[in-house]
Amino acid sequence: MTKSDIGIVGLGVMGANLALNLSDKGYRPCVYNRTSSVTSEFIETHGQGRDIAVADSFEQLVSQLGSPRVILLMVTAGRAVDAVIEQLRPLLEPGDIVIDGGNSNYQDSNRRWLELAAWGIHFVGMGVSGGEDGARFGPSLMPGGAAAAWPIIRDMFQAIAARVGGVPCCQWLGDGGAGHYVKMIHNGIEYGDMQLIAEVCHLMQHALGLSHDEMADCFAAWNGGRLESYLIEITARILRQRDRDGSPLVDKILDKAGNKGTGVWTAHDALDNAVPLTLIGEAVHARLLSARKAERIAAAALLGSVPALVPTLVPEAERAGYLDALHDALYAAKLVSYTQGFMLMQAAAAKNGWALPFGDIALLWRAGCIIRSRFLADIKTSFEREPVPPSLLQDPFFAAEIKASEAGWRQSVMLAVGHGVAAPALSSALSFYDGYRCANGSANIIQAQRDFFGAHTYQRIDSDEAKHFHTRWLGDGGEEIVS
Ligand code: 6PG
Numbered sequence: 001m002t003k004s005d006i007g008i009v010g011l012g013v014m015g016a017n018l019a020l021n022l023s024d025k026g027y028r029p030c031v032y033n034r035t036s037s038v039t040s041e042f043i044e045t046h047g048q049g050r051d052i053a054v055a056d057s058f059e060q061l062v063s064q065l066g067s068p069r070v071i072l073l074m075v076t077a078g079r080a081v082d083a084v085i086e087q088l089r090p091l092l093e094p095g096d097i098v099i100d101g102g103n104s105n106y107q108d109s110n111r112r113w114l115e116l117a118a119w120g121i122h123f124v125g126m127g128v129s130g131g132e133d134g135a136r137f138g139p140s141l142m143p144g145g146a147a148a149a150w151p152i153i154r155d156m157f158q159a160i161a162a163r164v165g166g167v168p169c170c171q172w173l174g175d176g177g178a179g180h181y182v183k184m185i186h187n188g189i190e191y192g193d194m195q196l197i198a199e200v201c202h203l204m205q206h207a208l209g210l211s212h213d214e215m216a217d218c219f220a221a222w223n224g225g226r227l228e229s230y231l232i233e234i235t236a237r238i239l240r241q242r243d244r245d246g247s248p249l250v251d252k253i254l255d256k257a258g259n260k261g262t263g264v265w266t267a268h269d270a271l272d273n274a275v276p277l278t279l280i281g282e283a284v285h286a287r288l289l290s291a292r293k294a295e296r297i298a299a300a301a302l303l304g305s306v307p308a309l310v311p312t313l314v315p316e317a318e319r320a321g322y323l324d325a326l327h328d329a330l331y332a333a334k335l336v337s338y339t340q341g342f343m344l345m346q347a348a349a350a351k352n353g354w355a356l357p358f359g360d361i362a363l364l365w366r367a368g369c370i371i372r373s374r375f376l377a378d379i380k381t382s383f384e385r386e387p388v389p390p391s392l393l394q395d396p397f398f399a400a401e402i403k404a405s406e407a408g409w410r411q412s413v414m415l416a417v418g419h420g421v422a423a424p425a426l427s428s429a430l431s432f433y434d435g436y437r438c439a440n441g442s443a444n445i446i447q448a449q450r451d452f453f454g455a456h457t458y459q460r461i462d463s464d465e466a467k468h469f470h471t472r473w474l475g476d477g478g479e480e481i482v483s
Contacts, residue, residue: 003066004030004053005156008074009084011042014101014128015074017135018160023050025159030054032061062091068122069096070153077102085112094120097149101128103262106177106184113145113176122146124153125176127183129369130162138162140369141170142186142361144179144354162368169364174354181348182361185341188266188280190370191259192337192425193231195283199423200326201235203412206306207419208322209313212248216240222327226401227334229373257287266344273347278432279337282424310419322415328408333429335402338379339392340432359383393436402433457482 008019011033019029019042030053033039039054046052055061062069069092073084081100088098098121100109109125116123127142128135141161143150150172161170173179197219204210204218219236223229241249263284270277289296307313314322342358349356362379365371382388382395389395393402413430416423435441450456457468468482 001064002028002051002053004028004064005066005070006030007032007055007061007065007069007071009033009058009061009071009088010074011038012074013132014135015072016042016046017132018072018074018101018128018139019052020046020050021136021138021160022156023052025156027156027159028053030061030064032056032058058087058091062088067093067095068152069093070099070156071097072099072101074101077104077108081108081112085116089116089119089121092119092121095122097122097124097146097153099124099126099143099145099149099153100180101126103127103183103187103260104180105261105265106180109145109177109180117146122149124149125178125180126157127179127186129183129186129365129371131370134162134368138169138368140186140364140367140372142173142179142182142364143170144173144182145176147172147175161364162372164363164366167363169366169368171357171360171364173361174349174356176352176354178352178354178356181352181354182345182356184262184265184269185345186365186369186371187262188277188283188344189337189341190231191263191266191283191287192279192341193229193334193371195286195425196279196330196333196337196429197231197235198286199416199421199426200330200412201239202306203326203416203419203421203423204323206421207310207314207415208319210319212239212250218323222330225327226331226374227327229375230370231373254293255290256293257290259284259287263287269348270340270344273344273351275340275344275347276432277340277344278428279333279340279425282428286422286424306420314415322411325408325411325415328405329412329426332402332405332409332433333426334375335392335398335405336429336432337425338375339398342379343391358388391436393433406433 005027006022006029008015008029008031011031019031022029028051031039031042032055036056043054053064055064071088073081075081075084081102081104085098098116104125113123124143124145128139130139138161141157143157158168158170161168173182201215204215216236216239219232223232223236238250243249243252263280267277267281267284345356345358359380362376366376378397379392382392392398409430413423413427416427447458451458451470452473455470457470459465459467460469469479470482471479
């Protein structure tokens, strides 16, 4: 019997499309789905003329695979992954490879990597981005886990991944949960990019009074420049979409954003690692606020709402200038978001002992994934500098870019504030920028307050940083050295 190159468990949208992609590239998948009718339907619809094997049980799946066995799990992240691994594990042998291609939490991947290593089984946690189309024709793949698995699976996954100039968007990222960690950051950045675009749309509509077609034209034009990216491109298409009655479909879509958790994990992780990930945090909070629809409706009635609050739109003659400003604001805020995302990955790499290849991460997001954009090639260049700048905002190229965008960015935030249009991501990015480039900030006041009410001590600018002082604020006002 001809053995299959890879077993695929789970024939949902992603699993089915990855199976077809593998088949297109000359690999022979063997597919299994818990509900067998899904497998039959998949074979009936897509299997004709293809060399795709089918299994009705895990035993059958395992018996059809060449050695070492490579099994890709495309099941819902969480308990289902553990349940499948539990059933597969007794059927596997040392050296076999189990790959989890779902949106799993990287801590679960760390755990599964260790648990399976105890049985000699190589676990790989692989972030897969790009949705249905990506999976079918070239996703961005973020594998990490048991390094011994990489030489065995590399060719297969690099063959099905997206490519830019011949370079596959699939590189090994490190031990344990490194792959799913990078995918989590990808998703956090995805949340930030989406939120920024949504804020810009809202400003175009409620402060500038643009029609949906005008907004679409603007995004389509921006997609030809520095902002060129998948999310800008699809936003132009979304804005042009009409409902059955001919009106813009987006206006009929309920303004409650869902989320499957990866953005929340990113925000949590940033707090755990003491990294100021403000933009992605705001994007998560904005989704949570959006979900409180009934409460917002009541608040709008009580407090007044856009556009009723500020009915005057920007005069038509000033629109073009504001659109340029919004373009610059979007670009600058996006830069802050990626700066923060890479800051977090640097902190996590140090904490987890991962040698994350930051430049390659930027490259493997250039195609196939949801955050793909022109911008990412410049990030790779920054990580190739000697020495690597402490953050992207201190890279000479990005520093010049953000300074050139600053005036428009401020103008956009003032537009939002003046018109009462919520723009938390655009404005918090600007606050981060102002805080980041502030050599003498306001934390001296905080330190004084901490020392006043709790004797938490402070350091002095005219003394060695190792020395800590306390002032007897309510006593004689004298200062003492505490340590
Ligand atoms: C991708 C996406 C994808 C994610 C969805 C939904 O890279 O293809 O990140 O993996 O699941 O975008 O995420 P939310 O439901 O959390 O918005």
